[in-house]
Amino acid sequence: MGNKAGKTKNASSRNKASATPSSSAVTPRSPGNYVQFGSRASTTSSTSAVTSRSPSNKVHYGPRASAASSTSAVTTSHPKKVVKFLNVMVAAIDFGTTFSGFAFCTKSWYNYPGGPRIHIHPWPAQTTMTGKAPTCVLLDSDQNFISFGYEANTEFVEGKYDSEYCYFFKHFKMKLYEMKEELSRDTMIESQNGKTMPAIKVFSAVIKFVKDTLLTDLKSKSPFSVFHASDIHWVLTVPAIWNLKAKQFMREAAQMAGIDDNQLTLALEPEAASLYCRKVPSSSVDRTAGGGPSIAKFKAGAKYLIMDLGGGTIDITAHEVLENDHLKEIIEPTGGYWGSLRVNEEFTRFLQRLCGQDVLAELQTNNPRRFIEGFDDPKKKRRHGRYGYVDDAFDRHVSKGDLVQYGKFQDGKDYHPLNNHQTQAWFDFYASDAKDPEFVNENSCVCLGFVGVELSPRQRGLDSTVTLAINISGTDIEVRATEKKTGNVTTSYCNFLG
Template sequence: MTTSKVLKLMVAAIDFGTTFSSWAFSFKHEYEKDPTKVQTKNWNSGKSISHKAPTTALISSDGKTMEAFGYEAEDRYAELLSDGTHQKWYYFQRFKMSLFENKTLNRQTEIEDINGKTLKALTVFSLVIDYLKRNLVDECKMKITTGEFEEGNIYWVLTVPAIWDDKAKQFMREAAIQAGIGKEHVMIALEPEAASLFCRHIPLRVMSSEVVPLNAGTRYIVIDAGGGTVDITIHEIMEDDKIKELHKATGGAWGGQEVEEAFKRFLIKIFGNHVLQKFKRDAMEDYIDLFRDFEVKKRKIKPDGKEKVVFIIPAKLKEILESEPGETFDKCVSQSGLASDVEVIKGSKLRINSSVMKGFFAKSIKSVVGHVKAFHDSNAYGITVALMVGGFSESSMLVNAVRDACSSWKVVVPDEAGLAVLKGAVIFGHNTTPIAYRVSRHTYGYRTTQAFIEGVHSDEHKVLCDGETLCRNIFNLFLEEGGLVYDGQVFVDRKPFWPNIDGDNFGIEIYASNDKNVRYTTENSCTYLGLLTVDNLDVDVPIEDRFAYVTIKVTNSEVQVEAADPNTGRFMNTSIDFLQ
């Protein structure tokens, strides 16, 4: 069933982030009046209210039940640690990046929790999606009493980074289905595209003054800086008000999480890794509070700021350190090589120079700025505006660095930059047509065998079959890297395929390459993506007449296939499995 046939009285979006996650929704009648009227979740950390919660999952010992999520999971696990009963539980933090980093991702892939215990990644992701889904539904049932809310009328949107591959996209879709969302009621939205749609509906200002219109012909870059990844895409507003992608999505693991990792390396330099790890094991609640405090303070750091930053060092961390022979807090600071920028005050506080705090941003900012500056300096796409969205774009350290490096662009950070993806995903769910064209990130093709042509084909792939000389492993291209793809575009149109053996089904191997001139699927540049399968051919006809017409197209950034049996006129079970 296509998304257009689904009754979307309510659209709900789940932003499954590396560091923070949440949900949002709006009803159809609300969207039609004001697309930006999107309701979001408020999470209570115990000390403040936020629109997102840490992507942290506490799973029971059976490996099947979500006990707590977000701030509650952090607090519950800290209690379990203090009671010494934590070992039987599974505790996962910031595990989304496993999909980006794992090039052999499949349904059996396992991920490790904080203690090295493993569960299937598909189980963990589906439990989180199920939790967020149920949390939204439960709150709606309490708040909405007019009779307009029916769970079956919800259309769900899951956001993913644009730089994710097809395996990871399918993985998220299957996790959603395993979480109880019907396959006709869920779609995948690319995060920078969702953010771009949100920004089309709100005033955009440079430095809180000049309003930047996104009119037809405007070319802009979207810098979606989240906790784990930074996604970068280039868009143009077309005359019909739709969006055209100009360059394939790029980016990397340069998000705000790297700033926290730099802070962790700083603590290790002072206290030593073994002390910090013991502190984490023995006083998890204090460990969590220390990094929550850092999260708050890092958001306040400004490029021109001179203020020193003070951190209260938990008593347990000092106790663990000073239980080491001859070690004291003051001594460790003085011997760390940081004494000129870090001082101990009142025996239990660290006062850090602003230069050290700014240094925590250096690696991440260097990666982001270096990447976007290449687009700025080449001026190949005529970009005039930079939209900075995502939680990390709320940091003036990153924003000012981009402004300084890309001085000819109007750099805009919209209000609620951290919610731009989430709210934009709700808008996208109501109207999936604004993205008219995308750019292919890879060259795609399928493996085939053809008649061998001397001087054209390589002898390496020559085979003799039933008296006929054939060339196998040919890469039959259907989409070239950098090629412009319109939504719903058909690449393979009712092409006949025959089963390899006398049977009622067959598979077509799909490959991708970053080489536009790839010829054989065995080349080093080629990566096997998955198997396109067709089932239930008519077995009552001769084998030479037993085939299927296969169509391959792209809809909403995902590859879709269908197959028809010409002997019966039936459409058959068809799919591309990227997770074999």
Template sequence: MSRDQDPSSSSFLVVAIDFGTTFSGYAFQFRHDYESDGIRSIFANTSWVADGGNGLMSWKTPTTLLLNTDDSFNSFGYEAEEVYQELIENDEHHDYHYFRRFKMMLHDKMIMDRNVTIEDSGGRKYPARSVFQHSIAYLKDHFFKTIEDRALGLEPEDITWVLTAGIPSKNLQLALEPEAASLFCKYIPTEKQTNEDGQNIKLVPFCAGTRYMILDLGGGTGDVTVHEVIDENTLKELNVASGGAWGGTNVDRAYMELLISIFGEDVIKRFKTERRTDMLEFQRDFEMKKRTIRDRMGQNIRPVVISIPACLSEYVREMKGWSLENAISNSEYADKIKLKPGNKFAFARELMETLFQTTKEQIVQHVREILDNQDSENRISAILMVGGFSTSNIIVDAIKEAFPDLRVVVPPEPGLAVVKGAVLYGHAPLTIASRVCKYTYGVAVYDTFKEGVHPPEKRLETKTEVLCKDIFNKFIEAGQSVSVNSSVNKTYDVTEPNAPMALNIFATTEKNPAFTTDEKCEMLGSITIQPPEGGWKKDAKIKVSMKFGGTEFEVHATDEQSPQTVYSTQFDFLTFNSRTQSTLV
């Protein structure tokens, strides 16, 4: 979105919604506070509290949704978890739809359509759009309840929303998470500024020319991007955004595997099935404890004490004939776990640290691969760590130890860096000079069939010629750096004088695909270019212009003979249930 179209210029308030894999939340700031205080006056709702008496508080609330039997909204976050567990205990849950960490189900999808589904806890498929709409609507309504006591009389047009959907488009901005994090950290001092005599003057944010990596570690995933500071308000993306499923939830899974090795899979399965409320409290207890675990570079060397639910102790005795003390002594961890009064396990800290080992190694390996692929002119000097999992000292210290020559910067409250950065983006969008394409984009076209070159199955005979169908006509290539708001133009002949021109767009990870039917090619959507009144001119050629590099995809079509005439285009990324034939040659 250009600055001329910036809806925040007339808004009194910017609200950003961070819809995460495991946790979600929002932050907001009034324009007058932004102009006078910068980041200091951004309010993030950090009062999300779980019931149950364990005192669990978090910066955000779990990305968990519960829908009623008639598909209407029931609850979200901690409340959804607790209501659903109560329904299970009363055996009333069967017709409800419960979605937990559902965003992760879409992680590996390169493309999605409007009919994409995700499964609820019962394995039933449900429209993903409805799940996201209910969830975002909850966060939006929660914000209004938070602010209504101020009786400000705000109108919808007074608010700019960032990083969300279900908001009127004229009031909506989209910001990419790494860029929002970079914008937030623009206000965080990270470098020493010196005078002409080489004396330190003050700490300042990243200076022009600095190249740094953004390591965004959340609950479900880790994402990596490399930026270069061009000037105070401009960044350049240096590599394709990448990542993997190595977030904090991997530690949770490792913890459950540890318990299975101690008590047995049958015991844990029964505990999960029959005592879901106790299981939820048990998981939340670990969620609190894992935040305080430190590795050998940290200061805390005391064991990690976790309460074992009485029902779990009963299952162990009933199903195994063991006491908790027997369960410990029979396991391979007899020297690393001690039983304390009140059914409590004291885990040696080094044992708990092993739960992070696999995830820690995956993160370090991925960062190293990116660094190894940087050319000498684009070497980075710092790693900026954001996201909730970046609060883990084990992970932070692992990065510092693996890359001692790089500065590792962790802003205050790293889990809120993205959402607070999104608020700042709503006030003054950061300028991105260029981005790197993750995929190769192109369209399906016909060309003259060449014997011995084109596959026989691609041969198509018409009344006047023999054509090859499904040729991938490339617009832009994976890994290519593209200036924001720059356009790539292609010219096509009109073949039907009165018919709309249908253009099917494809994407692939391959740099030079031959056909749109190649294995890794996926259809993204279609563009329909409507003919002018009276039909196309004779020998008309249509120039299709695709604008890349922004957070939105723009497509325009003009008659090459009359460039002042811009034909209407319809670009739909989410409708491609079947592949239609292209009318372009």
């Protein structure tokens, strides 16, 4: 059983979920009866790019095609390019449209008896850690790096830096696909706050941050081992449908970030996923939904499709398993700009039809941060002042099967009024048969009733926290609300009849 942890309203207008969860009330998730309280960032698994190579340690890129004049054929040759594969570690960057991450593996870890030990860098996101971070970057007025990911998004949305004197970029990867033949080293892109700068500097800033973060991680994990940039071979994933210009652009952005060209491999995203599934089978891909063998178990002659459904693009490739566990690309990759961002775009067009373009334009002009924040969070995360809250969140107080003592209240949870003038708080109570409900609007959730709590006038400098505890040991649901600032205690029963 839980109550809806959402907004509170003034006494003049009742709202269902009437309090905001406190960031200090986070409890660690356990296998038992309690879940983390507060906003839960979406956790995504990071796919590491595992590439296979021929027995040779060198890959040669031959001379360019000959150029001929009208009178005689003149050929120009260039020095052969040697790519180094003698590094002690491989690091793979999944540079996504909406989320990005990186992973690394040493040669000794790759040959680990229990399977390759691939380390995925964790990103702190409010009350949890995720395998990827939002692909957004914040730069200062001089176009120098400030922050990336969750941190960049929070700092910009909360106004830590004046939007007139910073650059905030988000979902900028798709520019390389949209520009196509017009793409060049001088291509400019526009930030979310209306400022422009060279695209290659933005991409390079993100890659450099990842490179520096990995070196810092390695130093902290192994203080007695020294890793240099030259010890690492980098794999940078790109969509299969990108043209040669976009791929070269990413390579040069990596070079600008300090990664030598002979230590860099570009890998097509769906191919990296296919190789990973075949090389590192896990319980999640051990069998197909119909009970058939997984990709890892496919024998020579088997053919299969790989569909990479990303935030920006959808890539579709077809592979055939050959002898010696090699793979053959049956047909050239296809796909398009059909990712989840298109859903956001269609929703924006719906709002334009519903509210009018003038209304949205005014919102974007007068409050660009709120406009950006409104389309970002699939988990309905919001902030009020220094507290975070989640709209419609199922905040668990007790679970089915818990042993409760007669007459005793369960441990309380903290909530906060939204403003200084609030005189009442309303709490809705829900029940669910689901093992781990997240939101009260899920099909498994049923609203049981509600309770209202009177609040004392708020005074500046005093803690406005309200601790809510419930007692379900009897025939009713008894609620006790304690105001920390005054010590006032209100006891009431849940209203089931409305």
